[in-house]
Amino acid sequence: MAKRPNILFIMVDQLAPQVLSAYGGTGVRTPHLDRLAGDGVVFENAYCNFPLCAPARFSMLSGRLPSRIGAFDNAVEFPASTPTIHHYLRIAGYRTCLAGKMHFVGPDQLHGYEERVTTDVYPADFLWSPDWSLDDESWLEWYHSMHAVLDAGPHRRSVNIAYDDEVEFEAVRWLHEHADSGDERPFALTVSFISPHDPYLAPPRWWEQYRDIEIDPLRVPDIPLEERDPHSRRHWFLTGRHQVDIGEADILRMRRAYFAVTSYVDAKVGRLLATLDEIGMAEDTFIVFTSDHGDSLGERGLFFKMSFFEWSVRVPFIMHAPLAFAPRRVSANVSHVDLLPTLLDVAYDGALPELAAPIDGRSLAPLASGSGDDWPDLVCAEYTAEGVRAPLVMVRKGPCKLISCPTDPPLLFDLDADPDERENLAVHPAHAGMRAELEAAVDRTWDLQALDTAVRRSQSARRLVGAALDTGRRTPWDFQPLRDASELYFREGGDIQASYSGTVR
Secondary structure, eight states: OOSOOEEEEEEESSOOGGGSGGGTOOSOOOHHHHHHHHHSEEEEEEEOSSSSHHHHHHHHHHTSOGGGGTOOSTTSOOOTTSOOHHHHHHHTTOEEEEEEOOOOOSSOOOTTOSEEOSOOSSOSSSTTOOOTTSOTTOOOTTSOOTHHHHTOEEOSOOHHHHHHHHHHHHHHHHHHHHHHHOOOSOEEEEEEOOTTSSSOEEOHHHHHTTTTOOOOOOSSOOOOGGGSOHHHHHHHHHTTGGGSOOOHHHHHHHHHHHHHHHHHHHHHHHHHHHHHHHTTOSTTEEEEEEESSOOOTTGGGOOSSSSOSHHHHEEOEEEEOTTTSOOEEEEEEEEGGGHHHHHHHHHTTTOOOOOSSOOSOOOSHHHHTTOOTTOOOEEEEEEOSTTOSSOEEEEEETTEEEEEETTEEEEEEETTTOTTOOSOGGGOGGGHHHHHHHHHHHHHHOOHHHHHHHHHHHHHHHHHHHHHHTSSSOOOOOOOOOOOGGGSTTTTOOOGGGGGGTOOO
């Protein structure tokens, strides 16, 4: 990539890397992601910084831990004054565009994007604000429901399918329009699909592809409620698990649907790659693929996300730029806060600009190049949303992972020796040194009491503001993508011969 590269950032929602063949999974057909991984850099131990949609996204766009920008849950405002990747890229001369979900909350629905060609899926207001004053075991009627598991299967149409079809169409249209526009700026296009997020409803074509595929059983079967750690017990009630009976057949059917939807979204990745080939920009485009968080998919009796066990908090993270980085696999611990400095490193050819605000991440370019000997190998994540009544945090350094919460006993795992997180080492004196080292990392990263206070104040303020904004005349913050149809095709008249050039506005 001799000139400044284009950037294509592809994000999916709730994709556990463990199901992908690039991460050792079996049974799921993802030929296009396999191609990206085979020619790219695969980060084997990549983590989100918050296992929930909006805070995870705000974190990766800002390079900050969510709590440092007040991103406590799915209904908190992303401050318009927070510099994002795309503010920096616009300053660098990039044309920036978003197609798809980003779950921005607040009146700013662009956050550095020059253009946005679809609306979002979820509300942009404070409607979903948690309330830590409620009983720990409160079930939220509007929240994730176990009926998503019981109802999993083929479905001709769903909100997710309709949305992702639109995202694909608009992203492909935008790429062709950019190629035909004469705009000499490099592009930075984000394409963000909601699949394979629940509900687990698969287009019939993709469901049928898995008719005769044997679905692997759970690695860690359902753990009885009385034997669970406190957060996993809260998770049971939060998701309504106490209201339904879920059997092995239900989980296998849900996984079949999840695999089918993963193949469905993989085909959309393939369409984007094919479009880059069609417009002659494949070699000049730096591609990043990731998910906002994972999905427990029934492991340990847990579903969806909202926990720090590996299926929920780990993410796929693949960088594809064969002219810049040779294919390799990187085992170092990395996280989403590393995305901003990485993309700026690529955009500025290694000469990072002066940052307007501090960040918590580091560029992954040295690791992708096979160096990075001074990499700290430490990742941090946090959770302050539904299902807890105090901040829940995680640190991983090397193979060791600590999960800590002021209201709960600690959990400590050695992921090399125990990748399924079956044995809590925090109770063993032999591992006191490891525990102390990671607890010190927690203390350096967070003031948990101050964070608890900040979360509760934020929730209280948002509940009041949200109620006020919902009273009387309501002015939504939801993004409305507007296009002037009078300027499309031949509506303005002109030379019909122009159609031969392929230029379409």
